Amino acid sequence: MELRQLYYFVKVARKEHVTQAAEELHVAQSAVSRQIHQLEEELGAKLFLQKGRNLQLTPVGQLFLKRAEVILADLERAVMDVHEFLDPERGEIRLGFPHSLGISLIPEVVAAFRKKHPNVKFRFKQGMYPSLIRDVMKGEVDLAFVSPCPESHEHVSGQTVLTEELYAIMPPNHPLAGEAVIDLAQLKDETFVLFSPGYSLRPIVWDACLAAGFTPNIGFEGEETDTIRGLVAAGMGVSLLPEMALYASGPLQPAKVRVQSPRVTRTIGLIYRSNEKLPLVATVFQRFLLDYFGCKMNK
Template sequence: MELRQLYYFVKVARKEHVTQAAEELHVAQSAVSRQIHQLEEELGVKLFVQKGRNLQLTPAGALFLKRAEVILSDLERAVIEVHEFLDPEKGEIRLGFPHSLGNRLIPQVVAAFRKLHPNVKFRFKQGMYPSLIRDLVKGEIDLAFISPFPKEHEQVCGEVMLTEELYAILPPGHPLSDEEEIELVQLKDETFVIFSEGYSLRPIVWEACLEAGFEPKIGFEGEETDTIRGLVAAGMGVSLLPELALYQSGQLQPTKVRISKPAVTRTIGLVHRSNEKLPLVAKLFHGFLLRYFKRD
């Protein structure tokens, strides 16, 4: 059995399509098919079955995928550890974070860290809360910024880095846009632009509205802070966004107003696998972040 066969198998399993897997691997489709066939012959079992235009893992294939992913992840970490042993300053940090931190926070902390450690590389993954936790547990990333911070989790642990206030954002010219602060109940008759299911900001906004005594009327749902902010600025409704998501230039921008009641906040934590030591370069970055946010 060759490592190349494992790489090809995992890629096909994730894409559920030989052609798409071959394109990402930059090899011929026939080469991928041949390696998968040889792997099945060596194992003595079918790993895939055809389902329409896609491939679907057999029960044996699903079992093998779990082990193959672990093997490849362990191999990747081993290579990183060897490189770090030779020179930690030339290692790679695999960092995950939600979309709402991509505009300002992540560029700021990475730029500050690279001033001290210019040769360290970064590999980033954006995602929603469940996918970031999954990628962390599977070993595809070493550290992740998470919101809200998971207080109890068997497989990950970490620290709260900051607690961030959420603001009401209103269309320009809205009757409340000139107020210094408002109570959330004052928006009970408004149409809300809110994040789609699965995004951590959605339940925070929803629960805050319920605490204020009303259920928000949802007019539009989005998956990016830019989309939410843009729709509000265009007069399509109101919303709540954290301050870090409001740093944007451009002519069409919503108005932000502080919410006095109830207080609406979110926690942002930094987490890692609880059953493993961090790679040296990730540990270096972790210590830097603890000092960075303590300073603020």
């Protein structure tokens, strides 16, 4: 069995199509088909079934895919470890983060880091809280920003690096738009624009409203801060967003007002796999981040 066969098999399994896999691999379709056929002969089992124009994994194929992906991921990490050992200044950092941090925080810290380490590359992956935890556990990213930082987790460790205030946002013509501060209870009769279930900001806003003595009336839901901000600016309701999610340009922007009671915040943590040494280049970046945010590294 050759590594090439595993590469081809995984690519075909993901694309569910030999032609598309061949195009992405930059090889002839016949070469891919031949390698898959040889792999099936060596295993003594069919890995794919024809389903229309696409291919579908057999139960054996699904089992083999899981093992093959682990083998290739370990190989990729081994090659990366060698390159980073030889020159950590030219390694690659795989970083995960939620969409709300991609507007300003991630560009700022990456730009600051690359001033000192200009040859380091980055591979980014955005996601929700559960998927980011999963990506760290599976080794798909080395470090991830999440909100909140998990207090106790079997496979993931980390520390809180930032506490951020959430602001009330409302249409520019809203009666409270000109206020310096408000109590959240003043919005109890408003329609709220919230994140969809599964996003960490949703329970923060929901719990804050309950603490203010009311249950929010949800009129609209969205999956990105840009969507929430835009819907509010367009007069569809009110919401609460972190300040860094309000850095945007354009003619249609909501008014932002500080909430004094209850004070609404979110914590942001930097997480990594427990009991596993980070790649050298990721360790350099981790130390940079903790220094950037004024944190002390956990022992």
